[in-house]
Amino acid sequence: MLVGIPLEQSNSTIKPKECATEMSDYLVAVAEARCKRSFARVFNYFAPRLRSYALKQMGNEALAMELVQDTMSNVWQKAHLFNAEKGSPSTWIFTIARNIRFDMLRKLQNRKEDVCSDDLWPVLCEQTADANEAPLDEQVTLEQIGYLFESLPVKQKAVVEAIYIDGKSQQEVADELSIPLGTVKSRTRLALQRLKVMLNDND
Amino acid sequence: MIRFHPSAQQLKDFVEGTLSPAISLMVSAHCDMCEKCQRFVEIETESLAAQMISAANENVDDTSDIAFQFGDMLSQITQLPSLDQDSIEPMATLEYRESMHKSSKAPESSGLKTIELDGRTFTLPRTLHRYIDKTGNWSSLVGKLWQAPVDLGNQGVANFIFMGSDGSVPEHTHRGTEYTLVIDGEFSDGLSRYDTGDFIFMDGEKTHTPKAEGKDGCLVFSIVDQPLHFTSGLARLLNPFSHLFFR
Numbered sequence: 001m002l003v004g005i006p007l008e009q010s011n012s013t014i015k016p017k018e019c020a021t022e023m024s025d026y027l028v029a030v031a032e033a034r035c036k037r038s039f040a041r042v043f044n045y046f047a048p049r050l051r052s053y054a055l056k057q058m059g060n061e062a063l064a065m066e067l068v069q070d071t072m073s074n075v076w077q078k079a080h081l082f083n084a085e086k087g088s089p090s091t092w093i094f095t096i097a098r099n100i101r102f103d104m105l106r107k108l109q110n111r112k113e114d115v116c117s118d119d120l121w122p123v124l125c126e127q128t129a130d131a132n133e134a135p136l137d138e139q140v141t142l143e144q145i146g147y148l149f150e151s152l153p154v155k156q157k158a159v160v161e162a163i164y165i166d167g168k169s170q171q172e173v174a175d176e177l178s179i180p181l182g183t184v185k186s187r188t189r190l191a192l193q194r195l196k197v198m199l200n201d202n203d
Numbered sequence: 204m205i206r207f208h209p210s211a212q213q214l215k216d217f218v219e220g221t222l223s224p225a226i227s228l229m230v231s232a233h234c235d236m237c238e239k240c241q242r243f244v245e246i247e248t249e250s251l252a253a254q255m256i257s258a259a260n261e262n263v264d265d266t267s268d269i270a271f272q273f274g275d276m277l278s279q280i281t282q283l284p285s286l287d288q289d290s291i292e293p294m295a296t297l298e299y300r301e302s303m304h305k306s307s308k309a310p311e312s313s314g315l316k317t318i319e320l321d322g323r324t325f326t327l328p329r330t331l332h333r334y335i336d337k338t339g340n341w342s343s344l345v346g347k348l349w350q351a352p353v354d355l356g357n358q359g360v361a362n363f364i365f366m367g368s369d370g371s372v373p374e375h376t377h378r379g380t381e382y383t384l385v386i387d388g389e390f391s392d393g394l395s396r397y398d399t400g401d402f403i404f405m406d407g408e409k410t411h412t413p414k415a416e417g418k419d420g421c422l423v424f425s426i427v428d429q430p431l432h433f434t435s436g437l438a439r440l441l442n443p444f445s446h447l448f449f450r
Contacts, residue, residue: 036281039277039280039281040277043273043277043280047273047276047277048269048273049256051269072276072277073283076283077285077286078286079285080285087245087248087249090253091248091249093252094251094252095248098220098251102224115225115227115228117220119228119330120217122329170412
């Protein structure tokens with residue numbers, strides 16, 4: 001029975017505004033009645049356009065067709081999520097395609113478990129909840145730092161302690177120790193450089 | 204009041220989906236808090252959609268290979284079940300479809316929207332909700348500075364950083380680039396004063412001294428867009444400063 005669906009290519013004469021209303025009605029028919037004929041109209045209008053867009057963006061015929069297929073599959077399966085009050089059919093379909101392309105590119109770069117399009121543009125979902133615990137290991141423990149810290153020259157240690165442990169400003173430290181601000185800065189810098197060198201040597 | 208926004212180009216790239224994922228995350232979270240940028244994104248989305256529609260100039264011949272492929276594709280698609288109800292999708296071969304399907308169901312128990320620190324609760328912008336589960340423990344770094352790392356997978360590590368009341372950090376310079384979004388509170392850095400929602404981009408030889416303003420402290424979300432050059436063997440003590448300050 002699918003053979004009977006006409007493959008029309010004559011939508012180009014329709015004005016954008018009328019077209020938006022027309023496409024909007026088709027999408028509603030798809031959502032409410034799974035109307036294949038209406039979907040075919042939407043498909044025939046958007047699929048070639050999506051393909052051109054994808055070809056320009058991705059420069060690859062197979063990827064472009066994959067994008068068209070995934071986008072239009074979502075339109076078919078999630079037509080109920082389209083809301084004409086929120087935007088035109090073309091904007092909705094564009095955002096679906098954009099999201100899929102974003103995720104396709106991530107996948108091509110072998111990226112897993114990072115930023116996904118649903119987080120950025122929740123076009124096709126209300127909530128995203130993906131429990132995934134990935135604790136980060138710190139390479140150096142505080143004990144190590146504390147140990148290295150103790151080996152700093154006394155004057156540098158005092159400055160670093162006041163700033164980093166007590167949270168004082170450099171000016172405050174300068175005032176308390178009655179030394180110029182520039183000296184506080186240089187001592188801090190030297191101390192941090194020293195710590196960094198020691199940490200690198202420790203590895 | 205929000206005074207610092209992403210650039211128009213960044214917003215455009217974001218809408219197009221060409222901005223890097225990590226920076227997209229920052230821009231998206233900023234838009235959650237900023238109506239002005241939200242509006243800009245809406246308009247830009249409409250304009251790109253219109254471009255997509257008008258871009259197709261090549262006619263598809265009914266007898267061409269493409270037309271045949273499209274016909275084939277159409278019949279495949281219309282055999283897929285609707286996802287309107289809790290129907291099971293048999294052709295969920297692609298990761299994103301699975302995740303979309305999963306996420307279209309009722310929110311799971313881990314649908315947290317807030318993070319806590321020292322008895323205080325902070326509500327995060329929508330974009331960052333999913334990352335609450337990927338946020339490590341808070342560690343007290345130095346003085347009034349706290350940090351919790353957020354795993355972004357291959358995109359690197361972002362950090363929630365909390366500057367306690369009047370907590371300040373020594374003067375420092377930047378190497379590479381850093382994006383900071385103010386989640387709650389205010390801070391100043393000798394260059395400007397930043398408020399909740401501000402999107403701050405730091406690069407090059409800028410020197411600044413961040414300091415929380417007000418008695419409630421300031422929570423920020425920070426991303427470094429490239430690996431630090433002294434990442435290996437970095438100490439907890441130096442970590443916040445390397446990420447935030449000593450790059």
